[in-house]
Amino acid sequence: MDALMLSRIQFGLTTAFHILFPTLTIGLAVFLVIVELLWLRSGDEMYYRMYRFWVKVFAVHFAVGVVSGITLEFEFGTNFARFSQAVANIFAPLLAYEGMTAFFLEAGFLGIMLFGWNRVPRIVHFLSTCLVAAGATLSAFWIVAANAWMQTPAGYSLSDGTLQIKSFSEAIFNPAMPTHLAHMLAASFETTAFALAGISAYFLLKGKYTSFYRRTLGLALLMAVVLAPLQIFLGDQKGREVAEHQPAKLAAMEAHWETNRTGGAPFLAFAIPDMKAEKNRMELAIPHGLSLLITHTWNGKVTGLKEFPAWDRPYVPVLFWSFRIMAGIGFLFLGVMLWAGWLWRKRRLFESRAFLKALVVVQPLGFLATELGWVTTEMGRQPWMAYGLIRTSEGVSPIPAGNVVWSLLLFLAFFGLVGASYAYYLRKILRRGPDLESPVPSVQLRSGMQPLQQSDRGTSQ
Amino acid sequence: MNLVHLWFGLVGLVVILYVVLDGFSLGVGMLFPTGVDETERDVMMGSIAPVWDANQTWIVFGGGALFAAFPMIYTVLFSALYIPLLTFVFGLIFRGVAFEFRANSSRKTSWNRAFFWGCLVATFAQGLTLGAYLGGIRVTNGYFSGGALDWLSPFPIMVGCALIAGYILLGSTYLVIKTSGAVQERAFVYAKRSGWTVAGFMVLVSIWTPVHQPFLTVRWMSAPRIYFVWIFPLLAVAGFCLLFTSLRKKREICPFFASVLIFLSAYLGLQSAIFPNAILPDVTISQAASQPQTQLFTLWGVIFVIPVVLAYTIYSYWVFRGKVQPADGYH
Numbered sequence: 001m002d003a004l005m006l007s008r009i010q011f012g013l014t015t016a017f018h019i020l021f022p023t024l025t026i027g028l029a030v031f032l033v034i035v036e037l038l039w040l041r042s043g044d045e046m047y048y049r050m051y052r053f054w055v056k057v058f059a060v061h062f063a064v065g066v067v068s069g070i071t072l073e074f075e076f077g078t079n080f081a082r083f084s085q086a087v088a089n090i091f092a093p094l095l096a097y098e099g100m101t102a103f104f105l106e107a108g109f110l111g112i113m114l115f116g117w118n119r120v121p122r123i124v125h126f127l128s129t130c131l132v133a134a135g136a137t138l139s140a141f142w143i144v145a146a147n148a149w150m151q152t153p154a155g156y157s158l159s160d161g162t163l164q165i166k167s168f169s170e171a172i173f174n175p176a177m178p179t180h181l182a183h184m185l186a187a188s189f190e191t192t193a194f195a196l197a198g199i200s201a202y203f204l205l206k207g208k209y210t211s212f213y214r215r216t217l218g219l220a221l222l223m224a225v226v227l228a229p230l231q232i233f234l235g236d237q238k239g240r241e242v243a244e245h246q247p248a249k250l251a252a253m254e255a256h257w258e259t260n261r262t263g264g265a266p267f268l269a270f271a272i273p274d275m276k277a278e279k280n281r282m283e284l285a286i287p288h289g290l291s292l293l294i295t296h297t298w299n300g301k302v303t304g305l306k307e308f309p310a311w312d313r314p315y316v317p318v319l320f321w322s323f324r325i326m327a328g329i330g331f332l333f334l335g336v337m338l339w340a341g342w343l344w345r346k347r348r349l350f351e352s353r354a355f356l357k358a359l360v361v362v363q364p365l366g367f368l369a370t371e372l373g374w375v376t377t378e379m380g381r382q383p384w385m386a387y388g389l390i391r392t393s394e395g396v397s398p399i400p401a402g403n404v405v406w407s408l409l410l411f412l413a414f415f416g417l418v419g420a421s422y423a424y425y426l427r428k429i430l431r432r433g434p435d436l437e438s439p440v441p442s443v444q445l446r447s448g449m450q451p452l453q454q455s456d457r458g459t460s461q
Numbered sequence: 462m463n464l465v466h467l468w469f470g471l472v473g474l475v476v477i478l479y480v481v482l483d484g485f486s487l488g489v490g491m492l493f494p495t496g497v498d499e500t501e502r503d504v505m506m507g508s509i510a511p512v513w514d515a516n517q518t519w520i521v522f523g524g525g526a527l528f529a530a531f532p533m534i535y536t537v538l539f540s541a542l543y544i545p546l547l548t549f550v551f552g553l554i555f556r557g558v559a560f561e562f563r564a565n566s567s568r569k570t571s572w573n574r575a576f577f578w579g580c581l582v583a584t585f586a587q588g589l590t591l592g593a594y595l596g597g598i599r600v601t602n603g604y605f606s607g608g609a610l611d612w613l614s615p616f617p618i619m620v621g622c623a624l625i626a627g628y629i630l631l632g633s634t635y636l637v638i639k640t641s642g643a644v645q646e647r648a649f650v651y652a653k654r655s656g657w658t659v660a661g662f663m664v665l666v667s668i669w670t671p672v673h674q675p676f677l678t679v680r681w682m683s684a685p686r687i688y689f690v691w692i693f694p695l696l697a698v699a700g701f702c703l704l705f706t707s708l709r710k711k712r713e714i715c716p717f718f719a720s721v722l723i724f725l726s727a728y729l730g731l732q733s734a735i736f737p738n739a740i741l742p743d744v745t746i747s748q749a750a751s752q753p754q755t756q757l758f759t760l761w762g763v764i765f766v767i768p769v770v771l772a773y774t775i776y777s778y779w780v781f782r783g784k785v786q787p788a789d790g791y792h
Contacts, residue, residue, distance in 0.1 A: 060561045066514060067557035073524050074550050077539025085603065088532030089752040093759045096529040099522030100766040107518045108773050111511030112780060119780050165754050397540040400609050407547045414551060418558055425565040 004396040006404035007079035010411060012378070014071050016371055017415050021065030023370050026140055026185065027192025027223075028058045029133035034219065036126050045440065046215055053212075053434035054196075057426065059114055064422050066107075068415070079404065083385050083395030089165045090156050091146055094172065098142035105135030117441040137185065144184050148177035151377065152245045153386050163389070175245050179238040180377075186231045187373065191366030193223035194333065198363025199430060201356040212434050214350055217359075221340055221349075228337040232330055236293070242380075243294045243302065246387060249380030251305040252314045253323040254290055255280050259304040264288030273316040278306060314382045322372040322379075329369040336362060464757065465750045468530040469736065471763060475526055477728050479519035481631065481721055486513045488632020490556060490580025491625065492651060499569055501644050506576075507785040508639035510560055515774055517553065529759045533603055533749035534739045538590075541598045541605040542612055545589040552583025581625065588624030592617025595731070596673060597741040616673050623662035627724065630655040634704075634717035641784050649708060652716055656704050663697060663727060674741065677734045690733060696726035 032051060039047035073095060076084045084092070109128040116125055155170030156163050165171065200217035203209055243250040251257075255273040256265060257280070267289020271280035291300040305313055336358060343349045350356075381387055385395040486509045496502035509516075528535040539546055556579035563572035593612035600606060633655060636648035671678035681690050700722035707715035735741065739749035750756065 056565075060565065063558050063561045066517075067554040070517075070521055070553060071550055073521060074539065074546060077524075077528070077535050078543045078546060081536035081540040081604065084528065085532050085536045088528060088535075089755045092525070092529035092532060092535075092751065093755055093762075096522070096525035096759050097762050099518065099525040100762050100770065103518045103521055104515065104766075104770040104774075107514040108770070108777055110514055111777055115511040116780060118786070164752055165758070168758050397536075397543075398604050398606065399540050399543055403543045403609050406544065410547075410551060414554055418554065421558070421562055425562055428565060 001401065003079075003399055003401040003404050004393060006401055006408055007075075007396055008392065010404060010408045011072075011075055011079060013408075014068065014075065014411055014415070015374070015378075017419065018065065018068040018072060019370060019374055020367055021061055021068060022136065022140070023188045023191050023367065024195060025058065025062050025065050026133075026136045026188040027190075027195075028054065028061065029129070029136045030189065031192060031196065031219070031223070032058060033126075033129050033133045036129050040122065040126060046212065048440055049212065049434050049436055050216060054216075055114065056429050059110075060422065060425055060429070062106075062110065064418060067418075071411075077397075078407075079397050079399075080385070080395045081397035081399075083390060086390055086395070087163055087386055089163055090153075090168075090171050091149060093168070094142050094146040094149070098139055098146075102135045102139035102142060105138065106132050107135075109135070140185060140188070141181060144181045145172045145174075145177050147377075148180040149174050150386050151180070151381055152176040153389050176241060179234065179241045183231070183234045183238045183373070186227055186234050187366070187370050189223060190227040190231050190333065191370055193220045193227060194359075194366045195363055196220035197224060197359045198361075201359035201363075203430075203433075204350065205353065205356050205360070209433055209436070212436065217350070221337075224333070225337050225340065228330075228334045232334060235327065235330060240294060246380065247303040248305065248308045248313055249319070249377075250294070251303055251308075252316045252319040252380060253376060254302075255305075255316055255320045256290060256302055257305050259307060260291065260299075260301060262299075264291035264299045265294075265302040266290060267293060268320075271320065273320050275313075275316055312383065314380050319376055319380050322375040326369045326372040326376065329365045329372075332362060332365065464753055464760070465747050468750070468756055468760070469746050471760075472523065472527055472530060473728075473732055475519060475523040477725065479516075479523055480728065481724060482516035482519055483513075484628045484724070485509075485631040485635040485717075486516050487556070487580045487584050488628035488630065489636060490576055490632070491584065491629050492632050492636065492648070493573060493577045493580070495647055495651065496644065502569075502573060503787070504640055504644055504785050505636065506560065506563070507787070508636060511781045512777065513560070514557075515777065517557070526759065526763075530751060530756050531739055531746065531749040532751050533744065537598060537600055537603075537605045537740055537744070538594065541607055542590050542593055544609065545586045545593065545612055545617075549583050549586035549590065552579045552581070552586060555579030556583060584625050584628050585621040588621030589617045591624070592620030595620070595670065595735075595741065600740060600744055616669060619662075619665065619669065623659070623666060626655050626658040626662055630659050630720050631717070631724070634720045638713055638717055639785050649711065652720075653705070653708050656701065656708070656720075659723065660701055663723075666727075667694070676742065680734050686733060690730065693726045693730035693733070696729075697723055700726060 032055060035047050035051045035054070038044070039051060076095075109131040112120055112125065112128040113132055116128065120128070149171055152175040153171075154174035155165065155167040155172075157166045158164070197217055197220040200213040200220060203213045204217065239250070242253070255268055255271050257278055264287060266285035266287050268280065268283055268285050270282065270284035272282050273280050288298055290302050291297060294300060294302050305316070339355060339358070340349065343352050343355055383391055383393070385392045489505055489509050493502060493505060496505050524535070555575040559572045559576035559579060563569050563576065566572055589612060596612075596614065596616055598605060598607060599611070630652060633648045633652040637645055637652060640648065671681075680686055700719050703722065704716055704719035707719060737745050737747075739746040
């Protein structure tokens with residue numbers, strides 16, 4: 001293998017590892033803002049306990065996110081120097097702004113959020129939580145803008161073979177950016193909601209810390225019930241944007257070979273795409289489905305893959321299936337929330353063991369869907385690094401393959417070790433359970449606050 | 462003075478801020494094994510726990526700013542120094558996760574080691590990077606054109622060792638401020654020892670650099686530099702005098718700032734020699750610069766955002782002022 005292929009594998013693996021962490025950090029930060037706000041408003045000590053418990057999960061998660069994220073910023077230069085130099089005028093300021101406006105905010109106030117309980121008034125602590133959440137969201141804004149620019153480059157001009165900036169607002173708010181950002185933020189919130197719901201359901205099934213986890217589950221389901229349908233709507237918007245600006249990607253996602261000149265394009269529920277033969281085997285088609293999805297009309301035209309030369313097509317089988325599994329998870333989540341709504345009407349939301357078990361089972365699927373979404377968008381961009389401007393093969397650094405073999409092996413070993421340790425300590429924090437006993441720090445106590453009710457303590461209910 | 466020069470200064474400012482701030486964090490990490498028990502190590506880690514992440518962010522921003530303002534330095538340096546820079550990242554990975562993993566583990570030995578080795582490796586790799594950068598990088602048509610191991614030579618290795626001593630000096634003088642009792646007593650001793658080691662390395666670097674890169678000597682010794690470069694060794698001497706007298710008098714705050722002064726003198730001395738080069742020996746900062754609009758757009762951010770960042774960074778240090786309190790842990 002050459003430096004290019006190895007660099008792509010390394011960047012793909014390090015990104016896939018990294019994205020697991022911000023996905024939950026963004027959602028959990030907002031969850032913590034809500035919990036702290038509820039505590040300040042109601043004075044109900046349970047919310048304080050919830051904050052102190054989930055912030056431990058947040059801190060471990062955040063740490064791994066930070067160290068794996070630094071890797072990516074370095075890899076633009078170490079592995080994709082030619083790409084980086086070609087697009088620097090437009091692309092690099094977005095990374096610089098991410099550092100200035102997002103990372104400093106997160107890192108600066110995380111210290112107060114974790115260690116400041118005895119040192120700052122509660123309003124300052126609450127503001128710190130808000131600023132950490134704002135930092136996490138802003139970071140998503142800049143990095144998604146940069147990635148969306150690679151999908152649909154805008155705001156540039158070409159002179160003497162170099163890319164020059166024409167308009168930063170056009171470059172940042174490029175065509176793919178709004179749907180990209182909305183889809184990713186919603187994915188973070190939805191994944192977090194289902195992760196929290198799954199953990200809570202697990203402990204409710206075990207009968208541990210019942211009142212604590214009921215409260216968490218209730219909040220998580222409230223988040224999920226808004227996000228599950230919203231995400232499907234946003235996904236639809238994203239799909240239509242891709243059809244307009246990256247038609248080859250969309251055609252590959254749908255394994256749609258021939259443009260439908262007469263009649264509607266079918267949606268394939270199942271197929272085994274064959275790149276060489278330029279057709280699919282074992283198709284299970286829903287007539288007019290694709291036209292309806294993309295154009296919202298019965299017979300709308302959807303561009304087929306054969307309109308593009310073979311060397312400009314992304315790898316169809318992976319795209320077809322990663323997209324389907326991701327979208328399937330989205331609909332599964334919607335189904336779970338419909339079930340939740342029905343149980344809620346029957347006032348059996350926390351009693352139905354089948355429902356709690358289902359929540360435990362679907363818990364990791366949000367992470368899977370996020371990963372597959374990124375696989376779809378990034379592999380669908382191929383063979384381009386900046387769509388239509390720079391091919392991936394033109395972007396790699398002038399380095400020997402041996403360098404990348406060395407770093408790839410170390411990344412595998414170290415991320416494996418860090419990932420395994422992370423899982424171990426996360427499990428440990430969860431098993432140890434929330435602390436329902438320690439006194440609230442004196443700076444944080446509100447006068448007249450009631451001590452915890454006996455029924456809220458303890459593990460056996 | 463133009464935009465390119467301004468950016469050269471700004472990138473330099475970000476780098477020195479990183480060196481001082483993360484330097485003391487990494488230094489505390491390298492002193493970590495000197496703690497005799499977990500309580501002492503808790504105190505040492507607690508002295509940097511609330512601030513290390515913000516300190517490290519300066520290099521993340523520095524990388525972004527370098528990429529935006531001088532893309533050629535970023536891309537050439539990162540491909541040429543692939544191995545030292547990713548080694549630096551590997552060090553940072555273990556340093557970064559050690560805080561939370563150690564706090565949650567019941568047997569702390571392995572994360573103590575990971576923390577120490579992470580800091581040591583990250584520091585040494587930074588020194589290698591600096592040494593290799595000073596040694597010059599082969600560039601053809603704006604891209605790196607050398608070999609994978611060009612950086613592997615005695616000079617960068619010496620700079621790596623010098624940086625280890627330097628960061629231990631920053632770390633120990635920082636511990637003098639933040640701790641008391643036995644930990645502080647030992648920090649005084651290590652500050653003195655590392656101070657002398659750093660002095661030795663600075664003499665060595667001052668002799669070796671001109672031999673290694675003769676044209677830097679020519680630059681230092683000719684107008685206009687000859688009119689002001691003598692300030693930097695003088696600053697260093699002043700820094701060392703201040704360091705050793707304040708250590709002898711058991712002052713708590715002064716030694717740290719004396720160490721910062723020593724770092725500044727070395728840093729400014731090198732910067733003054735490199736300017737107006739971006740990459741030695743023959744790429745200038747104007748050649749390496751990005752488009753003026755790009756530099757300007759990013760500059761607006763620096764003008765409006767960085768003062769705010771500095772303000773809340775200072776606020777955060779003020780919140781956590783004074784000696785480390787064991788009660789500040791949250792686990």
